[in-house]
Amino acid sequence: MTAIDPTAHLSDEQIEQLGRELDALRDEVIASRGERDAAYIRKVISVQRKLEMGSRGVLLFSLFPPAWLIGTAGLSVAKILENMEIGHNILHGQWDWMRDPKIHSTTWEWDHVSPAAQWKHSHNELHHTYTNVIGKDNDLGYGIMRVDEDQKWHPFHLGQPLWNFINACFFEYGIAAYDLELGKNLHKSRRKNPEFRARAREVGKKIRKQVLKDYIIHPLLSGPSFLTTLGATFTANLVRNLWSHSVIMCGHFPEGVQTFERRSIDGETRGQWYLRQMLGSANISGSKAMHIMTGNLSHQIEHHLFPDLPSNRYGEIAPKVRELFDRYGLEYVSGSLPKQVFSAWRKVFRLSLPNKSVKPNKTVKVPGRAKERVAA
Amino acid sequence: MTSVALRARALRLLEMVTTPLLPSDYLDLVAPLRSGADLRGRIEAIHPETRDAATIVIRPGRGWKGHVAGQYIRVGVDVDGVRLWRAYSVTSPTSRADGRITITVKAMPDGKVSNHLVRRAKPGTVIHLDQASGDFVLPAVKPAKVLYLTAGSGITPVMGMLRDTALADVVVLHSAPTEADVIFRDDLRDLAADKALRLIERHTDTAGTLDITRLDEHVPDWTERETWACGPTGLLDAAEEHWARHGIADRLHTERFRPAALVTGEGGAVTFTTTDKTVEADGATPLLDVGEQAGVLMPSGCRMGICFGCVTPLRAGAVRDLRTGEVTTAEPGVLIQTCVSAAAGACEIER
Ligand SMILES: Cc1cc2nc3c(=O)[nH]c(=O)nc-3n(C[C@H](O)[C@H](O)[C@H](O)COP(=O)(O)OP(=O)(O)OC[C@H]3O[C@@H](n4cnc5c(N)ncnc54)[C@H](O)[C@@H]3O)c2cc1C
Numbered sequence A: 001m002t003a004i005d006p007t008a009h010l011s012d013e014q015i016e017q018l019g020r021e022l023d024a025l026r027d028e029v030i031a032s033r034g035e036r037d038a039a040y041i042r043k044v045i046s047v048q049r050k051l052e053m054g055s056r057g058v059l060l061f062s063l064f065p066p067a068w069l070i071g072t073a074g075l076s077v078a079k080i081l082e083n084m085e086i087g088h089n090i091l092h093g094q095w096d097w098m099r100d101p102k103i104h105s106t107t108w109e110w111d112h113v114s115p116a117a118q119w120k121h122s123h124n125e126l127h128h129t130y131t132n133v134i135g136k137d138n139d140l141g142y143g144i145m146r147v148d149e150d151q152k153w154h155p156f157h158l159g160q161p162l163w164n165f166i167n168a169c170f171f172e173y174g175i176a177a178y179d180l181e182l183g184k185n186l187h188k189s190r191r192k193n194p195e196f197r198a199r200a201r202e203v204g205k206k207i208r209k210q211v212l213k214d215y216i217i218h219p220l221l222s223g224p225s226f227l228t229t230l231g232a233t234f235t236a237n238l239v240r241n242l243w244s245h246s247v248i249m250c251g252h253f254p255e256g257v258q259t260f261e262r263r264s265i266d267g268e269t270r271g272q273w274y275l276r277q278m279l280g281s282a283n284i285s286g287s288k289a290m291h292i293m294t295g296n297l298s299h300q301i302e303h304h305l306f307p308d309l310p311s312n313r314y315g316e317i318a319p320k321v322r323e324l325f326d327r328y329g330l331e332y333v334s335g336s337l338p339k340q341v342f343s344a345w346r347k348v349f350r351l352s353l354p355n356k357s358v359k360p361n362k363t364v365k366v367p368g369r370a371k372e373r374v375a376a
Numbered sequence B: 001m002t003s004v005a006l007r008a009r010a011l012r013l014l015e016m017v018t019t020p021l022l023p024s025d026y027l028d029l030v031a032p033l034r035s036g037a038d039l040r041g042r043i044e045a046i047h048p049e050t051r052d053a054a055t056i057v058i059r060p061g062r063g064w065k066g067h068v069a070g071q072y073i074r075v076g077v078d079v080d081g082v083r084l085w086r087a088y089s090v091t092s093p094t095s096r097a098d099g100r101i102t103i104t105v106k107a108m109p110d111g112k113v114s115n116h117l118v119r120r121a122k123p124g125t126v127i128h129l130d131q132a133s134g135d136f137v138l139p140a141v142k143p144a145k146v147l148y149l150t151a152g153s154g155i156t157p158v159m160g161m162l163r164d165t166a167l168a169d170v171v172v173l174h175s176a177p178t179e180a181d182v183i184f185r186d187d188l189r190d191l192a193a194d195k196a197l198r199l200i201e202r203h204t205d206t207a208g209t210l211d212i213t214r215l216d217e218h219v220p221d222w223t224e225r226e227t228w229a230c231g232p233t234g235l236l237d238a239a240e241e242h243w244a245r246h247g248i249a250d251r252l253h254t255e256r257f258r259p260a261a262l263v264t265g266e267g268g269a270v271t272f273t274t275t276d277k278t279v280e281a282d283g284a285t286p287l288l289d290v291g292e293q294a295g296v297l298m299p300s301g302c303r304m305g306i307c308f309g310c311v312t313p314l315r316a317g318a319v320r321d322l323r324t325g326e327v328t329t330a331e332p333g334v335l336i337q338t339c340v341s342a343a344a345g346a347c348e349i350e351r
């Protein structure tokens, strides 16, 4: 691998022009947001709630294997919809424009052990701002893995395929720990920090409620089906965790996605910011149902360009975004779910070992500023 | 255990099942008008009144507590997917047998909600409501002689009173551009024919705007009458001045659909603490508008300082009341009406 900067062919002016074209696309969507979009999210919410209640109802009789199967499948889908197309996107503020206090980023709480407020901070403010900047975007390996050649290798990383698998199974807990910055905050010096303790208490409270619902109340209501319902809710949570973990891995880890140097974002312009989002994300191709089940994170590129546009619009603007990639000579990384999951896992395995050759230096240091570096 | 305590227990158990949502989030999907729900209503019919006004028949939810004739309700309607709140006077009598209420809306040029309700809303739509409020109502002891002084859509609260309460001696002096623009024309004429009131209909396109100083030409005994006036700002300002000049300001009751004259001053940076957003605002724009433009969830209602649907804690800094110019400074517990307050320097409000 050589140090090829995929943005080297673009002049500063071209990059700012790209930014203006993306701004115009954003304005176009905002100007046309309306009834159709509102009807969409209300429909998804309504379907999700009916599916969840229906599935939990069926699971009251989970002693009968067909009921177990149907109920577990339904609850898994309901939980996935709730976290992905509904929760993630509402918490991004994608639906705030409707001014409906029941569907708003400041009032929404989701079926997840990480309280919405904490997740919003680490996800919206940190990950979406510092996307793929090594040392700044903790989503790059969640602090437990090495997913880029330029991240320093440590013997701990030898076990990362296992860490990643465990994280996938208990993903919501992984996220809660991550939102709490447990790794950093469990240090002796920080453990007693009152702000951290308050946040940890919040998480504790949320976990208690979630566990009580899924693993005690619902099984108890099932009477003789106690154990089978317990198994069903556990399975549904597991399925949801594995699914969201896979989708999210596909967003930034597959081959072809670029990472950036810490210094690169100092004084970043609007155009350069867009460029970083374009190169730092990957899409998943598939059917409409698949897009909805991924919360339209299958349109990760569009989502990272415009995190707060309604999710149902990502698919609609994708052809225009793609056309921009082509016109500006940039690679639009996209592939089927199995292909992208495989690619991401392969990277997790490969980077569990130290870099083979001398440092390959493949990271894009400064998107669109390669020339400056040469000149300096 | 009492049934109340039992219910509370059952509800707590249900909440454990539905967490992080509430049982009501599920019930709302199937029974949005049930008792205990946030107050909503279903539009049952829309009857055109004139070329730009219509009466909306609403079946209110079970939590509706009724109204007093002359009062208004706050109505939340989704227009192009965006929830907008406005105030509308109730035009149906309190005694209506089927429990429905009506509002009568005149479409304003470029008016978002009024045009939607008059021209686009469909029966079956669920809208959001608030309990009736307002003190533009008749007193407990009915006055012997009454004058209703109205213009345009200002007839609406008065129609609510006329339909509700019969009085011995009533004069209605109503202005509208043309005969065809008179909202409730037939109802008013029927009431006049029944001798329930004396109707003076003024068509301003031909007769010109009413000169309030010549009121005694139309209603010679106006000073003896308790008066309820509703209409455009110009009419109400003139009436208030006229009544005051005659030293009987206490006999005039007005209802304004729009805010009275505005003052302005220096603006500042406004921080919305819940949403964690800061924007620059001038000294003339109500914080309600500033917040809405910034995508902050701002409750609202009349948008002119009367319904208190918009009150919000002021956490820091100062705001200016756009009606009076009075400046309010943050202190624990201080609430402001965002629709009539603008930034007076940097301020923080809890939204
Ligand atoms: C207590 C109260 C009772 C009311 N009762 C009624 C009622 O029974 N029937 C009724 O039709 N309206 C009533 N209104 C007025 C109503 O609340 C709205 O203000 C009106 O329908 C316009 O809203 P909009 O969304 O259509 O206009 P907006 O989109 O808010 O405004 C569009 C344009 O119209 C102007 N505008 C707004 N309101 C008025 C107005 N009242 N007169 C002239 N220009 C205006 C604005 O300045 C703007 O330029 C009442 C208002 C109050 C405060």
Ligand code: FES
Pocket (backbone or CB within 6 Å): B299, B300, B301, B302, B303, B304, B305, B306, B307, B308, B309, B310, B311, B337, B338, B339, B340
């Ligand atoms: S919105 Fe009615 S008082 Fe402010």
